[in-house]
Amino acid sequence: MVRNCIKEINQSIKALLSIRAFRVFITAFSIIVFFISFTSFKGVTASNEMYPTFNKGEKLIAMRSNSYTYGDIVTYKSPLDTSDAYIIRRVIGLPGDTIYFHDGTLYINGAATDEEYVYYDPSKEGYVEGIIYTLEDNQYFLAGDNRNYSVDSRVCGGIDSSVIFGKIVFSTSRFFHFR
Known part of the structure; x- marks a missing residue:
């Protein structure tokens, strides 16, 4: 019992x-x-503007952030786009920087930089050069890795920090490829 x-x-x-x-x-x-x-943020790359880093259709996840540095891949609302679409680009210029391109090379504050992630075909049109961009205190210079086909800060200038959502943290298409 x-x-x-x-x-x-x-x-x-x-x-x-x-x-x-x-x-x-x-x-x-x-x-x-x-x-x-x-x-x-969960999104899908809509084009090949970030090739070779990301391919069209790749699924990405971003986390909110207020702090960005060179090389971060971010998602933001374009000032040129009236839709609710988010765009994926790489941070190549920080507030206060002076940016320009010459012969496919990025210059930040007068110093040439090495961008091993960039796809650039000098035989193709569509690469903006010769314009000097000086970023304001709240602006970032964002560019696609596929420079020949990317519409980015070279076209619309510095991107205000208030429209940047956050950093891409991983790609689900690459089986949890963490950044």
């Missing part, structure tokens, strides 16, 4: 623990979903 009582108590404790574990799991899951829905 005592054994049956102990057995019933053990079963009751196990049932309570499994209910409690389930509640904790549901609560944690809900918090994570809520957090991600307000701090992340």
Whole structure:
């Protein structure tokens, strides 16, 4: 009889623990979903303007951020686009920088930079050169990696920090390719 009582108590404790574990799991899951829905962006690259880094149709996830540096890949709302579409570009200029291009080379504050991620075909048209851009305190210079086909800050100038959503953190198309 005592054994049956102990057995019933053990079963009751196990049932309570499994209910409690389930509640904790549901609560944690809900918090994570809520957090991600307000701090992340899920999108798809609509063109090959970020080739070779990302291909057209690649699924990306960005996290909100207020701090960016050279080389970060960000998503933002274009000042030239009236749709709700977000655009993916790389940060190549920070507030206060002076940017220009010459013979396919990026110059930041007068110094040539090495951009190993850039796809540039000098035989093709569509590459803007000869314009000097000076960024204001709240502006970033954003450019696509496929420079011949990218519409970016070379066309519309510095991008205000208020329209930048955040940094791309990984690509689901590359099986959780973390950046």
